[in-house]
Amino acid sequence: MRIHFIAIGGSAMHSLAIALTQKDYQVTGSDDAIFEPSKSRLKKFGLLPDRMGWYEDNITSDLDAVILGMHAKADNPELLKAKELGIKIFSYPEFLYEQAKDKTRVVIGGSHGKTSITSMILHVMKYHDKEIDYMVGAALEGIDNPVHLTQENDFIVIEGDEYLSSPIDRRPKFHLYQPNIALLSGIAWDHINVFPTYENYVEQFRIFIDSIVNGGILVYNEEDAEVKKLAEETENPIRKHPYQTPEYHTDGDHTILDVPEGELPLEIFGKHNLNNLAGAKWICQHMGIDEDDFYEAIATFKGASKRLEKLAENNSSIIFKDFAHSPSKVSATTAAVKEQFSEKKLIACLELHTFSSLNAEFLKEYRDSLEKADEALVFYSPEAIAAKKLDPVSADQIMEAFSKEGLRVFVTAEEFKKELHNLKLENSVLLMMSSGNYGGLDMEEVKAMI
Structure with missing residues (x-):
């Protein structure tokens, strides 16, 4: 073709x-x-x-x-x-479905955790030499290309994004895949430029559940009240498998998963990642990987690219970079780092960069999202707000929205960079959260701070 x-x-x-x-x-x-x-x-x-x-x-x-x-x-x-x-015109998800329509389609959906869960599944499959097709939204260690398509593989695992399919197709991408097996990790309002109300956003996930083929399987996070409600209310004739965060504990800087055979040390950390792991386990079991084999493989999983990526470390300090930008992701990531490194000072830096995060009305969704940080810095560009044709946002509005004592807000890249280099990082974790680049910040310079 x-x-x-x-x-x-x-x-x-x-x-x-x-x-x-x-x-x-x-x-x-x-x-x-x-x-x-x-x-x-x-x-x-x-x-x-x-x-x-x-x-x-x-x-x-x-x-x-x-x-x-x-x-x-x-x-x-x-x-x-x-x-x-x-000429036949396809959106990205339409064409992906055409490539996958004769396969068992496994679609991972949710406002957060999609990339991590998909990455965990692919890691386990690769560890056990199980050949599958896939589409994931991040670079993974040992995988050359985030999309892999064949004629012969039985399964395809797809990260199911709820954003629009194309400029002429306003349906969310994950409505088009018709999964045989689906996972729903959580719902937290995002993309307000497309889904103007919370109710409208939730409706997209109801449609996703209804798109699962008759007799298919829904694996869902029962700790998320909205997800649990949708799963219980659906009239789609499907099988349902709820999951929840497994038992775990921390030992120094290590996270230990409590499994039937004893204690399993992990490379990843944070309650949200352990919750993701539980969902990935269910999916892998439906794809033919038994529980023991899953645990053996997941013990070596180091995380998806841009998700709590360790930039630098010395005897007393660590620097992490994370893609977190929506309120739920910022809250989960900050809490995870503080739980894992409770003896260290946590300095959290957040760039407000997306359409939603720069919207004056949506800002209130960030309340308490930086609560677990010992120090917090927020950077945003008024020029970016103007470029997106949004109403102006003031530093005072951000202070009020986050409701974080001692929060420092910066509106120029130069001021933020200067403050960053003035930070005292002894016995600290510096957490850099953004889907942007802080106005051109050189991460190599950040690495050199410790």
């Missing part, structure tokens, strides 16, 4: 393009800007466009399909040309 990607530079889009190339598809693509690491990876596989921009002549009648990424707009000239020629 000949496939053209409109907006090939996206993190998921370029990974799918590479996966199809590895499956011997003929792939081309276009974009108006491509950044690292997408750029280098596309170049390695001969997929980097010769020119940046959108050009009608990229779309020819011999194409079998076009895959449209979210970065493109509805009036994209290549999209309009494809429509004119009658």
Whole structure:
């Protein structure tokens, strides 16, 4: 097949393009800007466009399909040309479903924990040499490409994102996969630019549960009240398997899982990660991995990329970087680090970077999310707020929203960087949380602080 990607530079889009190339598809693509690491990876596989921009002549009648990424707009000239020629147009999830429709589809959904749970499952499968297809939203140790597609594998594991499918398809991605086996980890309001009310957001997860095929399986986190309610209320004829955080304890800087055979030391830590582990175990068991084999494999799991990634460590101090940005993730990550390193001072730094986090009305959702930190710093850019055409937000509004005693708020990258380098890090953990880069902060310089 000949496939053209409109907006090939996206993190998921370029990974799918590479996966199809590895499956011997003929792939081309276009974009108006491509950044690292997408750029280098596309170049390695001969997929980097010769020119940046959108050009009608990229779309020819011999194409079998076009895959449209979210970065493109509805009036994209290549999209309009494809429509004119009658070429089949897929969103990313639509095309992924086409690749997976004859397989057992395992879809991991939820506002938080999706990437970690999917990564745990893939780690266990790889550890036991079980070949499966997959799509995960992060780079994993030992896995070359976050998307892997074959003709022969029976299972495909998909990280089920609730964000929109494409500029012309406003359905959440995870509505399109029709899972045979699904997991729902938790619900915490996010993406308010798309789902303006909490009720509207929750409704997307109700639809997800209803999309599970008849006789399928739902594995769900019963500690999340909203998830439990949806699971119990559904009339979809499916089997349901609730899970909860397993028994564990900490010993110094180590987390120990209490298993039937005794104590199992883990490489990961934090209650939220142990909860994720319990969900991953159920899924792996439904995929043919027994409990003992799961525990043997998960003991060597070190975490997904950008999720509590250790940047630096010396005898008294540690620096972590984490992708956390939504209120529930910030709260869970901060609590996890404080629980694991209770004898150290926790200095938590958060960048408000996303559309939701910079919305004046949504800010109140962050109340008490930094409560476990001994010191807390928040950085945001008024320019970013203006660029997103949002109402201005003041430092006082942020102070009031977080309700954190001693919170320091910074509105310029220079001020934040200066304060960061003035921190006293003896016997401390520095936790850097952001989906951005703090206005261009060099993480190599941060590493060198200890």
